Amino acid sequence: MASNVLFFLFAGFAIACAISMVYHKNPLYSAVSLVGVFIALSCIYITLAAPFIAAVQVLIYAGAIMVLVVFVIMLLNMDDDKPLSRLRYLYAVGGGLGLILLAQTFFIFYAVMRTPKHAVNADETAGNTLSIGTAMYTEYLLPVEIVGVLLLMAIIGGVILVRRFDPGHLKLVVDNELERRHEEDEKDDFRIAL
Amino acid sequence: MEPSLETYLALSGILFTIGAVGVIFKRNALGMFMCIELMLNAVNLTFVAFSRYYADVTGQLFVFMVMSVAAAEAAVGLGIIIAFFRNRISIDVDDASILKN
Numbered sequence: 001m002a003s004n005v006l007f008f009l010f011a012g013f014a015i016a017c018a019i020s021m022v023y024h025k026n027p028l029y030s031a032v033s034l035v036g037v038f039i040a041l042s043c044i045y046i047t048l049a050a051p052f053i054a055a056v057q058v059l060i061y062a063g064a065i066m067v068l069v070v071f072v073i074m075l076l077n078m079d080d081d082k083p084l085s086r087l088r089y090l091y092a093v094g095g096g097l098g099l100i101l102l103a104q105t106f107f108i109f110y111a112v113m114r115t116p117k118h119a120v121n122a123d124e125t126a127g128n129t130l131s132i133g134t135a136m137y138t139e140y141l142l143p144v145e146i147v148g149v150l151l152l153m154a155i156i157g158g159v160i161l162v163r164r165f166d167p168g169h170l171k172l173v174v175d176n177e178l179e180r181r182h183e184e185d186e187k188d189d190f191r192i193a194l
Numbered sequence: 195m196e197p198s199l200e201t202y203l204a205l206s207g208i209l210f211t212i213g214a215v216g217v218i219f220k221r222n223a224l225g226m227f228m229c230i231e232l233m234l235n236a237v238n239l240t241f242v243a244f245s246r247y248y249a250d251v252t253g254q255l256f257v258f259m260v261m262s263v264a265a266a267e268a269a270v271g272l273g274i275i276i277a278f279f280r281n282r283i284s285i286d287v288d289d290a291s292i293l294k295n
Binding site for chain 2: 007037052060090136150
């Protein structure tokens with residue numbers, strides 16, 4: 001009973017935070033709402049007897065990735081999200097896609113509910129760090145090594161992508177862009193920001 | 195008594211739907227990035243739920259892999275967003291039309 005109550009509490013919190021993330025125009029509010037979703041999911045993982053995944057969820061998602069996102073939001077200092085202007089038909093596309101996905105969700109719900117109940121295995125050791133570590137470094141050693149190489153490539157790619165231009169090129173880019181937009185007075189602000 | 199498998203799947207489906215709709219509705223690249231993270235998390239929830247109900251640790255290892263890919267995606271994706279901002283002084287995806295003309 002208690003785990004039922006906890007599940008619906010955190011599920012409601014996760015859905016509310018997710019809707020708030022999509023609803024808010026300010027990227028910083030969206031980021032904070034997304035942290036709320038991550039924390040709620042982490043609590044649900046604990047009710048699913050997966051403490052390792054719950055800890056990693058908080059460390060990697062709520063810790064590392066969202067800090068990166070918030071850094072970028074602060075660095076770029078952009079305006080609020082503009083409402084859809086040219087692509088008004090996207091509202092219809094998005095609404096239709098959402099309805100289709102929700103229908104699929106409830107079809108799955110119905111199908112799983114109708115299948116004969118698979119007895120929950122009461123083996124509580126399946127989620128602990130020892131069993132994950134054993135599987136990771138014996139059976140799944142090659143994928144773990146590949147993930148290491150992937151992360152190295154991502155680090156190198158990130159550094160190469162965000163390295164600075166030389167000042168001449170930067171000036172050219174800013175001048176071209178602002179001339180296109182006829183916003184001469186904001187030129188100095190952008191130079192400082194970049 | 196604990197929640198059954200299908201309630202976890204329903205929660206995951208709802209979160210995935212919100213993320214997918216958000217990708218279409220958001221105009222700035224960072225918002226779309228965050229919606230994609232939400233979709234990845236929804237899939238992670240199904241992995242953990244199945245891992246629990248079949249008492250198999252493989253699902254949690256897949257979650258670990260998905261998290262690694264999400265971290266790599268964050269590094270490269272945010273790098274692309276910053277490089278895009280330096281070229282167009284905007285991260286609105288409607289402005290990403292350099293290849294069009």
